Each structure stands twice: as structure tokens, then as C-alpha cells.
Amino acid sequence: MEIAANITLSALAQQFLVGLSRTTILFIVSSGLSLVLGVLRIPNVAHGSLYMLGAFLCYSISLFFGGGSTGFWMALVLAPLCVALISLAVERGLFCHLYDREHLMLLLFTFSFMLLFKDLVKLVWGSDYRSLSAPEILQGSFSVLGMPFPRYNLFLLVLGPLVALGLWFLTNKTKIGKIARAAAVDREMVAAVGINVSWVFAAVFVIGCFLAGLGGALVAPTQNITQGMDHTLIMETFLIVIIGGLGNIWGALLGALIFGLTDSMGVLIWPQFAIVFPYVAVVIVLMFRPKGLLKATW
Amino acid sequence: MLEVKDIHTYYGLSHILFGVSLTVSRGEIVCLLGRNGAGKSTIMRSIMGLTPPRQGSVVFSGENITGKKPHHVARLGIGFVPDDRRVFADLTVGENLEISERKGGKLEPWSIERLYDFFPPLRRLDSRKAGLLSGGEQQMLTIARALMTNPEFLLLDEPTEGLAPLIVSMMEDQILALKEAGLTVLLAEQNQRTALRLSDRGYIIDNGVIRFHGSIEELRANEDIRRKYLLV
Ligand SMILES: Nc1ncnc2c1ncn2[C@@H]1O[C@H](COP(=O)(O)OP(=O)(O)OP(=O)(O)O)[C@@H](O)[C@H]1O
Numbered sequence: 001m002e003i004a005a006n007i008t009l010s011a012l013a014q015q016f017l018v019g020l021s022r023t024t025i026l027f028i029v030s031s032g033l034s035l036v037l038g039v040l041r042i043p044n045v046a047h048g049s050l051y052m053l054g055a056f057l058c059y060s061i062s063l064f065f066g067g068g069s070t071g072f073w074m075a076l077v078l079a080p081l082c083v084a085l086i087s088l089a090v091e092r093g094l095f096c097h098l099y100d101r102e103h104l105m106l107l108l109f110t111f112s113f114m115l116l117f118k119d120l121v122k123l124v125w126g127s128d129y130r131s132l133s134a135p136e137i138l139q140g141s142f143s144v145l146g147m148p149f150p151r152y153n154l155f156l157l158v159l160g161p162l163v164a165l166g167l168w169f170l171t172n173k174t175k176i177g178k179i180a181r182a183a184a185v186d187r188e189m190v191a192a193v194g195i196n197v198s199w200v201f202a203a204v205f206v207i208g209c210f211l212a213g214l215g216g217a218l219v220a221p222t223q224n225i226t227q228g229m230d231h232t233l234i235m236e237t238f239l240i241v242i243i244g245g246l247g248n249i250w251g252a253l254l255g256a257l258i259f260g261l262t263d264s265m266g267v268l269i270w271p272q273f274a275i276v277f278p279y280v281a282v283v284i285v286l287m288f289r290p291k292g293l294l295k296a297t298w
Numbered sequence: 299m300l301e302v303k304d305i306h307t308y309y310g311l312s313h314i315l316f317g318v319s320l321t322v323s324r325g326e327i328v329c330l331l332g333r334n335g336a337g338k339s340t341i342m343r344s345i346m347g348l349t350p351p352r353q354g355s356v357v358f359s360g361e362n363i364t365g366k367k368p369h370h371v372a373r374l375g376i377g378f379v380p381d382d383r384r385v386f387a388d389l390t391v392g393e394n395l396e397i398s399e400r401k402g403g404k405l406e407p408w409s410i411e412r413l414y415d416f417f418p419p420l421r422r423l424d425s426r427k428a429g430l431l432s433g434g435e436q437q438m439l440t441i442a443r444a445l446m447t448n449p450e451f452l453l454l455d456e457p458t459e460g461l462a463p464l465i466v467s468m469m470e471d472q473i474l475a476l477k478e479a480g481l482t483v484l485l486a487e488q489n490q491r492t493a494l495r496l497s498d499r500g501y502i503i504d505n506g507v508i509r510f511h512g513s514i515e516e517l518r519a520n521e522d523i524r525r526k527y528l529l530v
Pocket residue numbers: 309312314332333334335336337338339340341381488
């Protein structure tokens with residue numbers, strides 16, 4: 001067994017960057033999940049399906065606009081918006097009547113939506129996998145300490161902090177963000193000062209789902225777009241949200257970093273068993289901080 | 299201004315209010331006296347629409363508000379100060395006030411600036427997280443937050459509970475100042491001294507039923523009633 005043999009500095013750097021780009025996707029998707037969980041108290045199991053939907057929509061919208069660079073950029077903007085629109089309809093049509101029910105009900109409800117979206121995707125796109133190429137400007141790679149690093153990943157690395165910054169701004173600097181933080185803890189008092197909490201919830205739900213769609217659209221050029229792509233992701237994002245602290249988007253960032261980096265470093269250290277590293281990290285975190293790393297809003 | 303007629307309110311299966319009726323006229327401070335668990339807070343929650351009554355009606359300024367959603371009730375001009383304070387703990391004092399701001403109302407409008415003049419200790423706490431304030435400071439903040447919605451009518455649930463004597467008398471002065479400013483107040487109290495000092499009229503509630511109502515002079519004179527329903 002060759003564990004950790006000849007790990008060079010450049011390989012380390014390369015895997016580190018790969019891990020960070022994975023972190024970006026994981027963060028974008030799990031921050032959305034965390035937002036919805038924290039403010040609306042809905043454990044949205046269908047969040048992964050929205051991610052998958054985002055990826056398929058990105059593919060189709062890109063084709064619709066003739067593929068290539070234009071297609072991709074249009075799709076990157078429109079696919080998450082479509083996902084947001086669908087989630088708005090679901091929220092206004094159904095979830096908004098259910099907020100007073102117990103969590104188990106909501107969980108089952110989102111579960112049924114996961115199944116529904118799965119069939120919907122199968123119906124529309126069939127069971128073949130799809131693939132989409134990155135726009136020209138992001139194709140190819142450049143070298144980091146002599147190792148190739150895909151340009152598209154660099155793009156993800158730039159985007160991740162931007163999304164984090166946007167979320168920080170939204171939750172701390174805008175009125176709706178402040179209201180959402182108040183409603184996460186005490187929705188009754190938010191209503192008692194004359195705020196229609198229902199619309200605040202709708203907005204937060206839509207933003208959360210938008211992030212799932214954005215994650216899906218962003219991941220589309222990096223892997224096959226398949227029926228089952230939501231499965232591992234939903235599991236990963238729930239674990240990330242749990243180790244980060246329920247409802248805390250900075251916790252989601254921390255969790256995504258842990259998950260993304262242990263995953264990529266694991267590949268370097270023990271390739272055959274790389275997949276277990278993040279899960280071991282989760283177990284270790286939960287042993288020491290059963291409620292997650294940062295303060296949960298629950 | 300406010301007319302509560304024969305309301306029955308439940309928490310799930312437990313029947314709490316049994317046909318409660320009361321009225322409050324414009325410009326009055328009316329107190330609601332009663333022991334622990336008598337139903338004072340439940341009356342306030344019923345008016346606010348947080349726990350809507352299953353029977354009976356609540357009419358405010360001529361409008362039937364029974365069963366209306368709390369945010370509608372708030373927008374019609376009723377401010378709510380709950381007994382357990384419930385400031386938005388994760389937000390700063392300033393943010394607590396900012397998100398509660400609502401234009402309108404018939405009285406002189408409140409602004410954050412005017413509220414800091416009204417409750418001076420809050421000014422230097424502007425950027426402090428509300429969860430870190432002392433009990434008295436939180437109480438000022440909950441009242442200030444309710445005032446930011448520019449209400450004409452205030453539901454004050456035990457505003458002096460658990461406060462140091464000095465703060466209690468300061469709070470009493472501020473409540474009287476609010477009356478001067480034109481607000482109408484329904485005040486729930488266990489503290490008889492505060493209630494008798496501030497109010498024009500009073501109701502005594504026990505086990506979800508109104509046992510007595512009258513002017514504050516009558517209430518002060520009628521020691522039997524007070525002993526019977528208020529002594530623990
Ligand atoms: N959320 C609830 N669920 C079930 N029962 C409740 C709930 N809140 C209050 N009660 C019950 O309703 C009754 C009236 O309570 P309420 O809070 O209105 O009394 P109160 O007069 O405000 O008392 P206090 O002076 O302690 O504030 C009590 O018996 C209490 O146990």
C-alpha cells in the first residue's frame with residue numbers, strides 16, 4: 001500500500017485548488033439550504049433536485065441560445081432564475097399554507113417534491129446523461145507550480161467569494177435580510193410589528209432555491225449531467241449544514257471548506273478510499289461540536 | 299376605541315378565556331389586573347390576532363379585527379409589547395427599530411432619533427446586540443420597537459415586571475408621557491401599585507373571567523375585591 005508516497009508540493013497545491021473549487025459549489029448550494037432551514041425551518045430535501053434541475057436547465061437553455069459562449073452565459077443567468085421561479089410557484093401554491101405544521105410534515109412534503117422533480121426531469125430530459133462545455137474563454141488550463149489547473153475552476157474560485165459577499169450583504173445590510181434574521185428567531189414578533197412574514201419567507205425560500213439552481217448551473221460544465229446527480233449532493237449539503245451549525249450561512253461556508261478540502265486531499269493521500277475522508281471529518285467535528293461549528297439559529 | 303366582546307380563546311384544547319368583554323376609550327389607560335395565569339396575556343394575544351378567539355369579536359376604531367392576521371392588526375395601529383420582551387436578539391438596537399419602522403398613524407410620528415430622546419439610555423446602545431442588553435434596557439427597546447410602528451393604541455404586557463424600583467418609576471413616567479402624547483393603553487399588570495398609579499379604569503380577571511370593572515377610585519376603595527382576586 002502506497003499511502004502518501006511522493007506527494008509533491010505542486011500536486012498538493014493543485015489538489016488544494018481543486019478542493020477549493022469543489023468548495024465553491026458546495027458552499028453555494030448548502031448556503032441556500034441553510035438559509036431556508038434557518039429562516040423558514042424547512043429541511044428542504046428537494047434542494048438537491050433543484051440543483052439537478054439547474055444543471056439540466058443550464059444545458060437546455062444553452063442549446064436554445066445556440067450553444068457556445070453566448071449560450072452558456074445566457075444559461076448561467078437564466079437557469080437559476082427559472083429554478084427560482086419554479087420555487088416561487090411551489091412556495092406560494094403550497095408551502096406557504098404549511099408553515100404552522102410540524103417539521104416532520106414539512107420534511108415529508110419536501111421529500112415528495114424530491115420524487116416529483118426526479119420524475120419531471122426524467123420526463124423532460126429522459127434518462128441519458130448530458131454534457132455541456134465551458135465557454136471558450138474558460139476552456140483549457142494554466143499551470144500552477146508546473147501542474148495544470150483548469151481555467152473554469154479559477155472562475156469558480158472567483159465566484160465563490162463573490163456569492164459569499166453578496167450573501168453577507170443581503171443578510172446584514174439590507175432590510176429584508178435583517179427582517180429574515182429576526183424572523184428566524186421570532187416570527188410572531190416580526191408579524192406583531194406589522195411585517196407580513198409570509199412574503200419574507202417567500203423571498204428567502206426563493207433566494208435559497210436560486211442558490212441551488214446556481215450551483216447546478218455552475219457545475220454543469222464540470223461533470224456529466226445525470227439523473228442521480230442530486231443524490232450525493234443532497235447528502236453532502238445536509239452534512240455541511242449540520243457541521244456548520246443549522247441555519248448559519250458562515251457555518252455552511254466552513255462546512256463546505258472542510259468537505260471540499262478533505263475530499264480533494266484524500267485523493268492525494270489515499271486515492272482508493274478518498275471518499276471516506278469528508279465523512280470522517282464530519283464525524284470528528286460532530287464528536288467535538290455536536291451542534292455544529294458556528295451558532296445555529298435553531 | 300377598542301371593544302372586546304364576549305371572547306372565548308383556547309390554546310389547542312385548553313379553554314382559557316370564558317366570555318371576556320372589555321372596552322377602552324380613546325386617551326385612556328386601562329389596566330388588566332390578575333394573578334399569574336389569570337389570562338391577561340391571552341387577552342392581549344387575542345386582540346393582536348396571535349391567538350385568535352374562537353368566539354366573540356374584537357372591534358378596533360369601528361373595524362372588526364377578529365381573526366385578522368397580526369401584521370394587519372399592527373398596521374391598523376395597535377402596538378404590542380409582550381411580557382417576555384422578545385427583542386430581536388441577533389439584531390442591534392438600531393436594527394430592531396429600523397425593521398419595525400412603519401409610516402402613518404394619526405399621532406406625531408416616531409423616528410429612531412425621537413425614541414432615543416424618549417429613552418435616552420438606548421442611544422449609546424445603538425450598535426449593541428439587543429440580546430446583550432439588561433432587562434430594563436430590553437423593556438425600553440420593546441416599547442420603542444412597538445412605537446416605531448406609529449400605533450395609536452398600545453398593548454403593554456407587564457412592562458415593569460422584574461425591573462429595579464428606580465427603573466420601574468422611570469418606566470411609569472414614560473408610560474404617562476405616552477398618554478400625554480395621545481396614545482391609548484391597555485396595561486396588564488400584577489403590580490397593583492403601578493396599575494393604580496397609571497390607570498383611569500381597571501378590570502380584574504381571574505381564571506379567564508372578568509370579575510370586576512370600574513374606575514380606579516372604585517378599585518382602590520374596594521379592598522375586598524383586590525384581596526379576593528389579586529392576593530396570591
Ligand atoms: N402557549 C400556551 N399553551 C397552552 N397553555 C397556555 C399557553 N400560554 C398560556 N397558557 C395557559 O393559559 C393560562 C393563561 O395564561 P396567561 O399567560 O394569559 O396568563 P397571565 O395572566 O398573562 O399570567 P402572567 O401574569 O403569569 O403573565 C394559564 O393557565 C397558562 O398556563
